[in-house]
Amino acid sequence: MAGASPDLDAVTAKITDVLGATITVDRILQATDKSLLAVGAYRGRAAVIKVCSTDETFWQDKLEHEIGIYRAFASCPPPVRVPELIHAAHGRGIVIEHIPGRVVHTERYPSGQIAPAVLDTILYTLLGFGAWNPPAEALSPVFDYPGRVERYHRIGIFDHDDRTALHRLIAAAGPLDVVAHGDPLPSNLLLADGGDCVPVDFEFTGLFAAGFDLAMLHTLLAGTPDAQSSIEAIVAATGIEAPFLLNKAIVLSRELRLHTELEDGRFRAARLALIQTQWDDVRSRLHSRRSTATPATAVPSSKETTECSGGDPKSMTLGDDGT
Numbered sequence: 669m670a671g672a673s674p675d676l677d678a679v680t681a682k683i684t685d686v687l688g689a690t691i692t693v694d695r696i697l698q699a700t701d702k703s704l705l706a707v708g709a710y711r712g713r714a715a716v717i718k719v720c721s722t723d724e725t726f727w728q729d730k731l732e733h734e735i736g737i738y739r740a741f742a743s744c745p746p747p748v749r750v751p752e753l754i755h756a757a758h759g760r761g762i763v764i765e766h767i768p769g770r771v772v773h774t775e776r777y778p779s780g781q782i783a784p785a786v787l788d789t790i791l792y793t794l795l796g797f798g799a800w801n802p803p804a805e806a807l808s809p810v811f812d813y814p815g816r817v818e819r820y821h822r823i824g825i826f827d828h829d830d831r832t833a834l835h836r837l838i839a840a841a842g843p844l845d846v847v848a849h850g851d852p853l854p855s856n857l858l859l860a861d862g863g864d865c866v867p868v869d870f871e872f873t874g875l876f877a878a879g880f881d882l883a884m885l886h887t888l889l890a891g892t893p894d895a896q897s898s899i900e901a902i903v904a905a906t907g908i909e910a911p912f913l914l915n916k917a918i919v920l921s922r923e924l925r926l927h928t929e930l931e932d933g934r935f936r937a938a939r940l941a942l943i944q945t946q947w948d949d950v951r952s953r954l955h956s957r958r959s960t961a962t963p964a965t966a967v968p969s970s971k972e973t974t975e976c977s978g979g980d981p982k983s984m985t986l987g988d989d990g991t
């Protein structure tokens with residue numbers, strides 16, 4: 669590419685090598701130990717190219733999983749807009765439609781207001797995504813919920829009483845077969861120029877207890893006025909309190925672990941304060957639930973819907989995500 673910086677040349681060469689296809693790279697979006705993302709063109713079409721930049725099997729498997737999700741979208745489109753799959757290279761790279769716009773936020777825990785109309789669009793999009801009727805066998809459970817409770821008990825995040833209450837909640841939470849994006853970080857939600865919210869980054873997409881995406885967003889938007897109450901209203905209206913509480917416990921325990929591992933400092937302390945306050949609240953709800961709480965019969969089960977008949981994408985088995 670004429671006038672390209674050496675960085676762009678190097679990135680172009682790497683991507684071309686990984687994909688085994690000719691591409692043009694205009695801009696590097698993100699370069700981490702894990703992935704390299706660039707905006708460019710593939711066969712004359714504006715595209716985002718994502719390649720795995722690590723040899724770690726975990727992340728290669730995640731990218732392969734994401735490719736499988738894009739293939740499932742192609743055969744059974746979800747009810748909300750997602751980028752179109754343009755090209756994929758087994759476990760190494762993917763080329764998708766470029767969506768002009770911006771991300772909801774670059775911070776994991778945004779602060780400040782999100783405009784009510786934008787928040788509505790985000791929630792509408794995630795609920796719509798959750799109503800996706802994927803091809804048969806295309807999605808599998810992402811978490812082994814009981815296994816996670818055991819693991820977080822072993823590392824001391826859940827105490828004995830939490831563990832007991834959580835196992836009881838798993839039994840009451842209804843089927844663990846509800847479609848969710850699985851990682852609805854503000855940076856994984858694009859606000860397209862036309863006003864749509866378009867999710868990206870489907871490395872953790874699969875089946876969960878109901879309300880996983882809502883629980884994650886509820887956690888991350890703790891510093892955004894009115895966001896939590898809007899999510900709580902949806903949870904109450906759809907009768908998914910039990911699985912939502914379970915997902916909150918799962919999300920918060922992971923956030924606690926991830927942030928505890930950070931280097932000591934003000935950033936860590938501020939984040940941990942935000943997370944700990946929510947965990948204290950979830951814990952008290954968890955322990956105040958009566959042991960005879962009725963199972964969540966109102967929880968929607970994806971198995972009750974008619975399966976999409978188109979295509980036959982490769983089945984994916986993930987098991988616990990290890991994070």
Ligand SMILES: Nc1ncnc2c1ncn2[C@@H]1O[C@H](COP(=O)(O)OP(=O)(O)O)[C@@H](O)[C@H]1O
Pocket residue numbers: 697698702703705716718751764765766767768771855856858868869870871
């Ligand atoms: N189709 C797309 N159109 C526009 N921007 C995108 C697209 N896909 C990803 N991005 C941008 O690239 C960033 C990283 O992509 P993502 O798939 O989330 O990678 P990672 O798995 O490394 O987080 C996103 O936060 C977004 O800013």
Ligand SMILES: [Mg+2]
Pocket residue numbers: 855856869
């Ligand atoms: Mg991402």
